[in-house]
Amino acid sequence: MLQAYFDESGIHDGAKVCVVGGFYGHQRAWRKFEQQWSLILTDYPELENRGFHAKEFFGRKERKRVGAYEKWTDDRAGKFLERLVQAIMRNDITPIVFGVFVNVTDLNVSRDPGEALRVLADLQES
Helix, strand or coil, X not given: CEEEEEEEECCCCCCCEEEEEEEEEEXXXXXXXXXXXXXXXXXXXHHCCCCCCHHHHHCEECCEECHHHCCCCHXXXXXXXXXXXXXXXXXXXXXXXXXXXXXXXXXXXCCCHHHHHHHXXXXXXX
16 A cells, blocks of 8 residues: 655745645555654754754755754755665655646746746746
8 A cells, every 4th residue: 555745835825836745655665764764863862852844954044054953064964864865765765746836827828838937947036
């Protein structure tokens, strides 16, 4: 049986794009993955009872790390992230993402796919 975990972004008022992303895999792969993920987190006491939250990990205030990661060096953060990514890859957990324009008529996009890509690039820069 397959199991999946997803999260969304862009469901708030005024959002121009809605994106849903996550991972899926067989239950046995998830069990093995979750054991490895938990083991990795035990090497980082500052994450005890918190777990990993990408929003905080990648978050910045005045270009500095925040929360549990505020004292981490780039090297420590890079090694930590690499361990998490390797756990995903080792266990056949597959990433999946999908995005849609919330209101295509507001974007005035023609049928030209290049125009749609330009609109997405503009949204990313704003």
